[in-house]
Amino acid sequence: MTMYQNETYEFQGDELESYEVEIRAMLYDALKNKTMAAFSELQTLREKSQHQHDTITKLRGEVFKMQQVRENELLENTKQAETNIRRQFAAGFNVGDEIYVIGSQTTRTQCEKCTGSGKVMVDVLGKDVKVNCPHCSYGVIIAHYYFPQRRPIHHININSNIWRNHKDGKQNVGRIDTQITLYLSESGDGIEVHKNNSQVFHTLEECRMECDMRNNEVR
16 A cells, blocks of 8 residues: 655745746736726727717707707798788788789870860851860870889778678678778878779789770770
């Protein structure tokens, strides 16, 4: 039977120092690798956090723009609705509209038939009788030329009268009369707008047709 005795190994000074250096190097490398890994992970988290922050900022900006667009559209729609309501009350007109009215130019020329005297000689039963000239007015021929004029509406006056009908001893709301007057300047005379109006026009073509008709009537 063989007996083994416990043997101990005693490190020499140089061997112990070398072993400690190796241990320290291993610990340093392990700590370095772990630190680098932690730093890399932290950097990744920072980049991800920055990306999320940029995305949130971008989304907030887009939401703000959408809100601005929506608010502007709502404001524009509200203004348009108000304008439409005003037009309904003012026969389709609104302050600031460019409309067309009939302008006129008057010329006065001496009558050639009576040479401006206003009288002509005619034969009545063989006698010369002086009568008023049928071609002029007191020796003057007055001619009117009508043409379109474009003018802006300065303000509008609307007057409404509600009449009551008395029937069977009861008062019922009857006819409603509305008078619409357009003013083309602050102190100028107004133009009343009627159902069959022939003084105010929305378009140049309508106004020109009326002017042509009046000029043909004069001729």
